Amino acid sequence: MRRIIENLVAGIIEKLQSDALLPAGELPEYKVERPRDESHGDFSTNAALVLSRFAKMKPRDLAEKMLAALPSEQKEVxxxxxxxxxxxxxxxxxQRIRQLIPDILEANSDYGRSTIGNGQRILVEFVSANPTGPMHVGHGRGAVMGDAIATILQVTGHAVEREYYINDAGTQIGVLGWSVMLRYRELFGYEISMPDGSYPAQYVIDIAQSLKDKDGERWLEITTDLSAAPPLEVVNFAMERIMGWIRHDLEKINIHFDNWFSERTLHAKGKIDETIEQLTKKDLIYEGVLEPPKGKLLDDWEARPQLLFKATQFGDSVxxxxxxxDNSATYFAADIAYHFDKxxxxxxxxxxxxxxxxxxxxKRVQAALTALTGKKKLLDVELVQMVNLVRGGEPVKMSKRDGTFVTLAEVVDEVGSDAVRFLFLTRSGGAALDFDxxxxxxxxxxxxxxxxxxxHARINAVYRQLAEKGLEAGLGDGSGDLSGLTQDSELSLIRLLGAYPEMLEGAALNREPHRVPYYLIDLASAFHTYYNSTRILDDDVVLMAARLSLISAVRQVLANGLGLLGVSAPEKM
RNA sequence: GCGCUCGUAGCUCAAUCGGAUAGAGCAACGGCCUUCUAAGCCGUAGGUUGCAGGUUCGAUUCCUGCCGAGCGCGCCA
Known part of the structure; x- marks a missing residue:
């Protein structure tokens, strides 16, 4: 709908350029947007303000000239x-506004889709929680956020893949293995002590128990020398168990990945050495000693020569x-290789x-990626702030260490997937979230x-009422005469429906899923207001059909928006 | 000390890549159900957008400096 005005304004400016009131060639960008205040019209442009300097006129004078260039015969304006x-x-x-109703009903679940992405291929990586324990609520927020970003990009014409990076290599995995081994011994009555940094929580005991059930005493003879690597089979057993939980939890909130990418495959294929080699060729690797970090006390710090990447050449601070x-790769090295692979x-x-x-x-990952690919803005990282779990105003303690943390699964069981998804999304990612x-x-x-x-349920209730009255179910398919929709509440409701695609474009462009729930709240509010002020099932059948068409369109947009968030749109509540 | 993210009504948060008079919900107060779902609606009240400068037609938004909060700061992931 905005296109109508955009084309109009573009036409005016072209005309002024050919009339030499504006200089030819490239001009600064102006905007056509919906004013906050409806009394300022359906659309508004700041073109005269932006271009006044180039026309050497006062903004208002230029605006007058622009309007003079507008053909007075306008069909849609x-x-x-x-x-x-x-x-x-x-x-x-x-008339043009009302036309949106049949447009929306015809587009159906496709209403709101656009092609602004031009098929751009985007990989969205999210969650990627370590397979060392169940997902907590913080992971959940990242999961829902990533999934929503992916969906919004999809419906705006991007070719999106969702990927989960499994950190199945590295020291944490070893720690998990030993944690399970110790708990396993304990199940046979041995005295154990869980060292600092291990995972003592109940789920580790559960895994140990299943290990015992499966293999009996088989692992008892294995040394408890914690400096050695734990048996790979035990590590894998524990990890697969945990990944099973994670997949299950993701399933519960309706999240599905296209790819599960294993860190081990990077090591196995020599991708890390390969990447370091690439950087070496570009002369971005050297052996050096770093300064001790400031402001953070490290009691075991000692100056030591290391293999370093020149991240400072690409904007990083060190x-x-x-x-x-021990000459093994850092997590950073593996992560560079992973992103290079992407x-x-x-x-x-x-x-x-x-x-x-x-x-x-x-910064360091972006720096490395720029170094390897020459592309500057290939990687966009969206940071999601933490979740504070609250119950009736009182904070709920969470800690991975003492085992009292609340898992995502527990929260979903308690409040349901719809509430979790919607509430996690009804906040900009940059702000910390209190989840009550x-x-x-x-x-x-x-x-x-x-x-x-x-x-959404209320609209369905109206249709149920319609059926009870034995009236034709086909009423409200948008085909009838809509000219009876003249109330302000009706026209502004339709305008809001018309803004849906623009809202989605903005959400996609800025990677701000929270715009969707806020929009839906607005739309629901406008509908409730309308519903309370106006009777849909009017005695005048033509008018009733028009109003049914309107609320049917509202229902469609509510369903589309909720669907995009992965939240259900119930017919009855 | 440095970096990142923030600071908006009593509370929780919005504010369209710089737009016009900064908006919702909750809490407070007052109204609306014999009619389609009151899990709703209408009204009242509530603000020096942390502080001070700067950029310009215009700043909650961008820049600088303070104040305050959270997160992070070799060989953890």
């Missing part, structure tokens, strides 16, 4: 005027280590969704999930 400091406001004809003292798979853009605690890590378990199940206006779903 009702009125236009100069307002404020030099905005031009346009109003779309009611050069970064690629090898540990790049080699031919994606136009890589999006990573990380927890905010990894924020300090962004009581509020999530409360049936109040404070809980937007129910509010939006209720609007």
């Amino acid at each position: 009702d009125s236009w005027e100069v307002a404020g400091p030099g905005f031009i406001n346009f109003r779309i004809t009611p 050069d970064r280590a690629l090898k540990k003292s 790049a080699e798979r031919g994606f136009d853009l890589l999006i990573d969704v990380w927890g905010a605690d990894h924020g300090g890590y962004v 378990l009581e509020l999530a199940v409360s049936k109040s206006n404070d809980n937007p999930v129910f509010y939006v779903q209720y609007a």
